[in-house]
Amino acid sequence: MAEHTDNQHDIGKPFDCIILGGGPAGLAAAVYMGRYLRPTLLIDEKAPRTRWHRPTAHNVLGYPAGIQRSQLLEWGRAHVALYESVQTRNATVLDIRIHKDLFVLTDDDNQRRVARGLILCPGIEYLLPDFPDVFAYAGISMHHCPECDGYKCIGKHVAVIGTGRGSADMALNLTTWTDHITLCTNAQDPDCDDECVRKLAAANIAIDLRPITALTGNPEDGKLEAFVFADGARLSIDHAFANLGTDNPVELLRQLPLDLQKGRWIKVDHRMRTNIPRCYAAGDIVAYAQTQLSVAMGTGATAAIWLHKELLPDTMCLAREW
Ligand SMILES: Cc1cc2nc3c(=O)[nH]c(=O)nc-3n(C[C@H](O)[C@H](O)[C@H](O)COP(=O)(O)OP(=O)(O)OC[C@H]3O[C@@H](n4cnc5c(N)ncnc54)[C@H](O)[C@@H]3O)c2cc1C
Structure with missing residues (x-):
């Protein structure tokens, strides 16, 4: 300016x-x-x-x-x-x-x-999860706002990173666009009450408690491919939404x-x-x-x-x- x-x-x-x-x-x-x-x-x-x-x-x-x-x-x-x-x-x-x-x-x-x-x-x-290359994906395939970017997720594989009712609510809201949703707590207590657990289960949204050790994808074009967990397993994703405050x-x-x-x-x-x-x-x-x-x-x-x-x-x- x-x-x-x-x-x-x-x-x-x-x-x-x-x-x-x-x-x-x-x-x-x-x-x-x-x-x-x-x-x-x-x-x-x-x-x-x-x-x-x-x-x-x-x-x-x-x-x-x-x-x-x-x-x-x-x-x-x-x-x-x-x-x-x-x-x-x-x-x-x-x-x-x-x-x-x-x-x-x-x-x-x-x-x-x-x-x-x-x-x-x-x-x-x-706030974003603490991965070294996270800002390469931020705003392209790592989001925070379903209103802004949910429309990109029609039929895609999506993960929500976070805990508590807010993250459960975000995951449920994302069923507006896709049925392939996982709630990843990244080793944190999910802090989900009975209503959350019941509604997530009814929407086929799995809660994955495993620690995430890395993101994979193409940092050049910003497209995520997977979360890698501590046990070596991978969760394929097209988009992730961080609900970390x-x-x-x-x-x-x-x-x-x-x-x-x-x-x-x-x-x-x-x-x-x-x-x-x-x-x-x-x-x-x-x-x-x-x-x-x-x-x-x-x-x-x-x-x-x-x-x-x-x-x-x-x-x-x-x-x-x-
Ligand atoms: C990754 C991302 C994607 C988004 N996508 C969309 C979208 O697709 N559609 C949509 O509608 N919205 C989107 N948004 C939301 C939108 O950008 C915000 O709602 C909007 O920018 C808020 O405007 P603001 O003026 O309140 O704050 P900001 O845009 O954050 O501007 C605040 C300004 O104040 C300055 N400032 C802060 N502290 C001080 C200080 N102490 N002294 C002087 N200056 C200061 C900052 O430097 C900044 O320039 C997105 C946001 C993000 C982060």
């Missing part, structure tokens, strides 16, 4: 809005703020955080063959750059606090920026008195408003988010619309909530 900032909005001259995170949610929010002519700063890290190799994203209206995420972000940044009131900064925000009703953000270049409003869009990172920026979030779900997800109302006045959140970091590009963009837009209304002076509105 081309950097375009000035220093006049340091303590003393606040931005109307700082948007933390320049993914689909933050970029969508920035477009709205630009069209509201709001002095806004979008802060996004210098390099993408994610190690997922992901050529194509699906379910985005108008792109039936999928859209490269990097292309979508590039177009989003070009769109945001059209609006003079929006500045961008490439840095990692390390510290957020509230001082005299203003949000004060300090980044890794030790630059401090202040704003009346804040939209938090830092995203999350999906997420890495959320909890240290950052806990610097604010935010209501968090399970200490990791930002609770918002239907306007994407947090419990803190003039502080909104959007995208994957929101509690119960459907982690999809279209949803991230939609929630970013919603956050910007309602922050704009909250910032309007009384003389410019009759009601703030319709």
Whole structure:
């Protein structure tokens, strides 16, 4: 992202809005703020955080063959750059606090920026099993999201790696596309209650407890062929779904008195408003988010619309909530 900032909005001259995170949610929010002519700063890290190799994203209206995420972000940044009131900064925000009703953000270049409003869009990172070459398959045949990639699995051999009701639920959901599913716990306690066991058995989904020692496949084209177990046996697979949790920026979030779900997800109302006045959140970091590009963009837009209304002076509105 081309950097375009000035220093006049340091303590003393606040931005109307700082948007933390320049993914689909933050970029969508920035477009709205630009069209509201709001002095806004979008802060996004210098390099993408994610190690997922992901050529194509699906379910985005108008792109039936999928859209490269990097292309979508590039177009989003070009769109945001059209609006003079929006500045961008490439840095990692390390510290957020509230001082005299203003949000004060300090980044890794030790630059401090202040704003009346804040939209938090830092995203999350999906965890993968710990195999040396796992990122060669990630996003091509190693997935985390049935909504994104289940459609590729019609009639294919699929494994879910994980434990507990969430993994059992994912395995059951995948029967939408295929009957060839195995739930692999990779030597962990399956943590499946009676309902899980009963429904998995009824769907012909085996639970395999053996430790997985290696992945085989073609790292060049990213296509998995099998899991290799500690006893030397192989499970042939075309696709795998990891349900191993997420890495959320909890240290950052806990610097604010935010209501968090399970200490990791930002609770918002239907306007994407947090419990803190003039502080909104959007995208994957929101509690119960459907982690999809279209949803991230939609929630970013919603956050910007309602922050704009909250910032309007009384003389410019009759009601703030319709
Ligand atoms: C492998 C994979 C495949 C996917 N496939 C699909 C698909 O097919 N279809 C679909 O609809 N969705 C898909 N998704 C989901 C989609 O990509 C996400 O829902 C969407 O990117 C979330 O947008 P976001 O803006 O909330 O977060 P992100 O896209 O994660 O963006 C967050 C941004 O904030 C930045 N940031 C974080 N912390 C800081 C900080 N402290 N300071 C400054 N910047 C910070 C990050 O660097 C990043 O640029 C996929 C996701 C993954 C990982």
